[in-house]
Amino acid sequence: MHCRIFPSHDLTEVHARLQEIARPFDVTVEPRGRATPSPPSPLTDEALGPIECITEQMWPGVKVLPVMSTGATDGLYLRREGIPVYGVSGLFNDMDDVRMHGQDERMSIQNFYEGQEFLYRLVKALTGGGIV
Numbered sequence: 710m711h712c713r714i715f716p717s718h719d720l721t722e723v724h725a726r727l728q729e730i731a732r733p734f735d736v737t738v739e740p741r742g743r744a745t746p747s748p749p750s751p752l753t754d755e756a757l758g759p760i761e762c763i764t765e766q767m768w769p770g771v772k773v774l775p776v777m778s779t780g781a782t783d784g785l786y787l788r789r790e791g792i793p794v795y796g797v798s799g800l801f802n803d804m805d806d807v808r809m810h811g812q813d814e815r816m817s818i819q820n821f822y823e824g825q826e827f828l829y830r831l832v833k834a835l836t837g838g839g840i841v
Contacts, residue, residue: 747785750793799827
């Protein structure tokens, strides 16, 4: 099993909790390899403000919620050097038609173009070009 651990959580506590959960099933949890911890990127108004504003413009009423994805990035190397890293997609998918990374992975044309527009506006906002 692969385990993603939030940056603020202690590795030994997570391991102990997983062992506790697995014990009744006669399963042993052993770490493989070494974790490479990095600090979390701060959720500042400077980072979240434009995301929330553009989200409200494009999809009124949709809330922006910070999450940690199950995929991996190279962001930990930058975060360890004090450079904040954020992942934002602006992509929506049909909850009843999830085919991520499958042979027939797909998304709607509308969702694709909306995602591109979202990222275009976000890059302009974050680089001083103003919110479109």
